[in-house]
Amino acid sequence: MTPDLLYHIRTVVYLSASITFIIGLKQMGNPATARRGNLIAAAGMILAIIVSVFINVKKIKLDNGLFDYVQSQPPAFVYWLILAAIVIGTVIGWFTAIKVKLTRMPELVSMFNGMGGACAALIGLIEFHHNTDNTGALVAIVLGMIIGSTSFSGSIIAFLKLNGSMKKPIRMPAYNMINTIWLIAMFAFGAYMIFGGSSSTLLITLLFISALAYGILFVIPIGGADMPVVISLLNSFTGLAAAFGGFLYDNKVMLTGGILVGSAGTILTIVMCKAMNRPLFNVIFGAFGQNNASGDGVAVTGSIKDISISDAAVMLNYSKNVVIVPGYGLAVAQAQHVxxxxxxLLESRGVDVKYAVHPVAGRMPGHMNVLLAESNVDYSKLIEMEDINPEFEHTDVVLVVGANDVVNPAAKTDSSSPIYGMPILEVDKAKNIIVNKRSMNTGYAGIENLLFYDPKTSMLFGDAKKVLSDLVAEIKAIG
Amino acid sequence: MIDQILEFIGTHEEMIFFILLSVFVGVEVISGVPAILHTPLMSGANAIHGVVIVGAIILMLNLEPENTIGMALGFLAVVLGTLNVVGGFAVTDRMLEMFKKK
Incomplete structure (x- = not known):
């Protein structure tokens, strides 16, 4: 086949892959078609990768306005290297994705996002030398490298924060100032690399390192509760970095894929912020914890009241309706099945049971729905916040399992609280509240929960799985 | 520098329009998605930007074969890009499996 024919074949495949990305994303927005959408996009991706390996043709514009198609054939060992790299990546990626527990998924998404960012950054790092005389290409290289590296190191920090290795936000004095200056300096440095005519390996490596450092500086002060928003933001960063790669190689499938994710990811970030009532600005510039001093200083009145398993069992068994509020603690204890x-069991005793799912219950929006769906909870029993809130005043018992910040009334009543203004599940309106927690430790936002001191609240301390199993046994005994 | 930028815009005219339209498609495709699908959607989008692997492949195919450091870094880039693609789609599929109709 002639090079121009090969080039056109590749174009058709890239076009098809771009369409699968758009259709895939669209279908992922609807529970009924979501899985198919993901598979369609995956199929498009495989095709795009295959033609990229086997059709290596450049389109060059000639002086007379026509195009020339140049095919180049690298030595065979390059193909073997690419094949080996793909096999290694596939095996590791596949097994990690299959083996990991569903509760750990948010941090895994963050990890994979970081890998994509690193890939984009490496492309920029290597291509710099080949393009020192081409300003347009340098713009794409330098920006792709800065954004890719930031996304990589930021994602790794987000990963560490989500898996609990790095729980407290680390804030240097005047970190906002340092970060802003760093950001400006980095882009100034980048501009110098683009327009300054430098071809220094040392300088481009320094820029690479400073972008890695910026990613760390950017994410490290942000609290764990805001990580979903950060991951979503870094996700759109990686999309942008991929798009710059597409610009560099004049590769349309990289461009469509990258830009789609860049813009979709940005919208998703904003939507998530709305769900948590946290302006993006506050997430990045750290309103959480800044007024921590006043948050800790909330006057706690009343005392904690314990309840025994048997009392709790009786209370649940003889109530008309129960609302369960699942939180991350439930996921950690793997208590979604029990x-x-x-x-x-309660339904069989004539109790009406529903689940109240906060939009950010778990570690990410929708995370809790995935976990409960895994244990075969009926989809129609999961009620979203806006729909369940008016029902709480008619609810006999609310059972809070491992949730904390999302039921903290301080979000509505205490304007000095760091979570003030966040929409919450208004469980304090219910007739009785049973809270299962492992200990009196504060939640992810690191603040006291006034709900626990409410006279209507009884605390049921212990591991969620054990406590719930005991409850089930106790209720069976009542029958 | 202004000349360079203007020339850049002029020579990449089609590309710039193309980018603009893609941005709107991305926004349009995401709007109105229920909160419960945010996590899988983020994960799916995450897999799609794995398309950056195509760049890593092009890089390796066109690198001077004797550039060992470049090859090593390119190899690493392809591994990382594959991780993003394969891991991304596989995790998304596992999440969405949970939403299947009973």
Whole structure:
């Protein structure tokens, strides 16, 4: 086949892959078609990768306005290297994705996002030398490298924060100032690399390192509760970095894929911020914790009241309706199956059971729905916040399992609280509240929860799985 | 420098329009998605930007074969890009499996 024919074949495949990305993303927005959408996009991606390996043709514009198509054939060992790299990546990626527990998924997404960012950054780092005389290409290289590296190191920090290795936000004095200056200096440095005519390996490596450092500086002060927003933002960064790669190689499938994710990721970030009532600006510039002093200083009145398993069992068994509020604690204890057992048991006793799912319950929006769906909880029993809030005043018992900040009334009443203004599940309106927690430790936002001191609240301390299993056994005994 | 920028815009005219339209498609495709699908959607989008692997492949195919450091870094880039693609789609599929109709 002639090079121009090969080039056109590749163009058709790239076009098809771009369409699968758009259709895939669209279908992922609807529960009924979501899985198919993901598979369609994956199929498009495989095709795009295959033609990229086997069709290496450049389109060059000639002086007379026509195009020339130049095919180049690298030595065979390059193909073997690429094949080996793809096999290694596939095996590791596949097994990590399959083996990991569903509760750990948010941090895994962050990790994979970081890998994409690093890939984009490496492309920029290597291509710099080939393009020192081409300003347009340098713009794409330098920006792609800065954004890719920031996304990589930022994602790794987000990963560490989500898996608990780095729980407290680390704030240097005047960190906002340092970060802003760093950011400006980095882009100034980048501009110098583009327009200054430098071809120094040392300088481009320094820029690479300073972008890695910026990613760390950017994410390290942000609290764990805001990580979903940060990951979503870094996700759109990586999209942008991929798009710059597309610009560099004049590769349309990289451009469409990258820009789609860049813009979709930005919108998703904004939507998530809205769900948590946290302006993006506050997330990045750290309103959480800045007024921590006043948050800790909330006057706590009243005392904690314990309840025994048997009392709790009686209370649940003889109530008309129960609302379960699942939180991350439930996920950590792997208690999603036993909570379903409890729900089925109570229903068999004529109790109406529902789940109240906060938009950010778990570690990411929708995370809790995934976990409960895993244990076969009926989809129609998961009620979203806006719909369940008016029902709480008619609810006999609310059972809070491992949730904290999302039920903290301080979000509505205490304007000095760091979570003030966040929409919450208004469980304090219910007739009785049972809270299962491992200990009196504060939640992810690191603040006291006034709900626990409410006279209507009883605390049921212990590991969620154990406590719920005991409850199930106790309720069975009542029958 | 202004000349360079203007010339750049002029020579990449089609590309710039193309980017503009893609941005709107991305925004349009995401709007109105229920909160419960935010995590899988983020994960799916995450897999799609793995398309950056195509760049890593092009890089390796066109690198001077004797550039060992370049090859090593390119190899690493392809591994990382594959991780992003394969891991991304596989994790998304696992999440969405949970939403299947019973």
């Amino acid at each position: 909570i379903h057992e409890l729900e089925v």
